[in-house]
Amino acid sequence: MVNKFLILPALLLFMLFTFGCAPKQTALPKEAQTFVTATAPAGPTPAPTDAPPPSEDLSPYRQTMKPKLAREVDQQAAKGITRYKIEAALLPESLTQRDGPKIQGRMKAQYTNTESVLLNQIYFRLLPNTPGYGGAMKITGVTVNGKVSPAEIVAQRATLEVPLHHALAPGESLRIALTYEASIPTTANYGYGMYAWQDNILTLAGFFPVIPVFDADGWHVEVIPQHGDATYNDVALYDVTLTAPADMTLVTSGDILTVTHPTSVTQTIHAYGGPMRDFFVAMSPDYQKISAEVGEITVNSYFVAGYRQAGEFALQTASEALQDFEKRFGPYPYRAFDVLAAPMPGTLGGVEFPGLAVMAQRYYQNPDNDFWEFVIAHEVGHQWWYGLVGSDQVNYPWQDEALTQYTALLYFEDKYGPQKRQELANLYFWYPYNQLLATGTDRPVAGPVSDFSETMYGAVVYGKGPLFFEALRDSIGDPLFFAGLRQYANAYRYSIASPEDLLASFGQANKQDVEYLYQKWILK
Ligand SMILES: [Zn+2]
CATH class of the missing domain: 1.10.390.10 (Neutral Protease Domain 2)
Structure with missing residues (x-):
């Protein structure tokens, strides 16, 4: 099989590097944002059916953790991470309709301002409305602390802007309730195909509105190209109730703790998850x-x-x-x-x-x-690089993707030894990099997903990018290299690291060596 890859045309090999996992445009500036053109108002806003608030009881979340690590739920909850309570129903008859499955949902988000500035609005990503999802999400009602909100849909229909009557001070909390409807495309050909109903398998990435990261660049509501991971989220707790046809086998992030059967043809699952950065659901009658x-x-x-x-x-x-x-x-x-x-x-x-x-x-x-x-x-x-240690997948995709590529190589090194490891490093990293050099198309690994064509994204971020980690390990030696990765995993567990944080994790190594290799492999 290896030879087959070697004789493939370079372009196809580049495409094979679409391991999956996402790109950017400029974030909205943080305070006093001007409205982006509103393409559709949130519409006549009935007060949402008042979804019960997220439970204060943390025990269901603890059940989804390894017993020894259950305390991490409490630690993260104490930091004020967002808590989502989502109640959604897949309309069974919609599975056979030509325009695709439909979901009706209501959600309550308990949000605490963990930033150091006043927030005048909160944003939600409506991922089904983005090119990589190819579906639609309509918001039918919004309340903030029980009062109807004049929320607007902005930024290419991909974002809901919820203005706050009173700015939310650091440490203050509020509850936003939303009702929504979403439709799912009947093809997995949009983006990564993770919001689709095809071949009797339903994938539901982004099936609920989600609050993006707010940082020094403001709210991250970038709409990305179809290649690349679309989300940049903080960790949160998820309490998810989903009603689906009874013949479906459901798979979710977190754990399904109870299943009931409201009718002979439907089931309702109640799942909990978190602290985690997203909540994914898939289902199929064929699993x-x-x-x-x-x-x-x-x-x-x-x-x-x-x-x-x-x-x-x-x-x-x-x-x-x-x-x-x-x-x-x-x-x-x-x-x-x-x-x-x-x-x-x-x-x-x-x-x-x-x-x-x-x-x-x-x-x-x-x-x-x-x-x-x-x-x-x-x-x-990726459970470590993206899941536990968050990074800006849209603007710095190399930070998790290149490191995750290198991590996959470590699996081969540990399982099969140095010869196999080198064979795959040559095939998946050096070969595409040498192709870039040979064709005069080499470019920096750094850059948002939107800076890359799909083929260049694979070759540069997944092929050349991991060579930074290879060069760093060669330069500083195994003890400092692996101590640095452990430090990175520990220090930013459940939080978000910048590229500089990653470099600083190798702090026991000569700083100039690290900086030189970063310049050489990532920035140039
Ligand atoms: Zn990946």
Whole structure:
């Protein structure tokens, strides 16, 4: 299989580097923002059916954690992370309609201003309205602390702006309630295909409005190109109730704690998750499931009937990668990890979400190859780089993607030894980089996703980018290199790190060496 990759035209090889996982435009400036053109008002605003507020009881969230790490729920809750209570229903008859499945939902977000400035408005991303999702989300009602809000939809329909009657001071909290409707495309060809109903599999990334990161650049409401990860979120707690047809097997971030059957043809799942950066749901009437215990983690593999061998391969690879990375970078916190199959566009291999990895169905047909094993290890690696340690995936995609590529290489190094490791470093990193040099198209690894074409994104961020970490390890040696990665994982667990924070994590190494290599491999 390796040879097959080597003889592929360079362009196709570049495309193979679409491991999955996202790009930018300028963030809205932080205070006193001017309104972006409102393309559609939130519409006549009925008071939302008053969804019950997020429960104060943290015990369901603790249940989704490894017992020894359950306290991390309390620690993060004490910091004022956002708490979402989402109640959504998939309309069963809509699954067979030509214009795609529909969801009706209501949500309550308990938001605390953890910034150091007054906030005059809060934003929600409406991801189904972005090009990479290809669906639609309509907000039908907004209240702030129970009062109807004149919220507006802005920024290419992708963002809801909720003005606050009184500016929210640092440390103050409020509750925003929303009602919404969303429709899902019947093709997985938009973006990464993670909001789609195709081949009897429904993927529901972004099925609820989500509050983006606010930082020194303001609110991050960038609309990104279709290649690249679309979200940049803080960790939050999720209390999710979802009603779906009874014949569906559901897979979610976090854990499904209860299932009830309101009617003979429907089921309602109640899931909790967090602290985590997103909450993903998939479902299919065709999923089969196998599981394995890895220490305190239950690893589940969901695959379509007929692909059991691939499902077993995914289960084993994900289990071994989790074990390997826990040893290298510190504990994965959740009780469960899921790896599941779903249709994806083109040659995309996989996409990461908190607590799970979605793998492209096409690779289940031929599971025994290095590329697919590499992609599974890559998506598991994202549980540390993206999941636990957050970074701006839109404006600094290399920070999680290049490091996650290097982390997948470490899995091969640990499992198969130095020869295999070098073979894959040559194939996945050096080959595309040398192609860039040979074709005169080399460019800096740094830059937002929107700065790259799809093929260049793969070759530069996933091919050249990991060579920074290889060069750094060669330069400062294994002890300082791995101490630096552990430091990075520990110091920014559940928070967000800048590129400078990553570099500073190698603080025991000669600063000039680190800076020189950063300039050479990332900035030039
Ligand atoms: Zn990735």
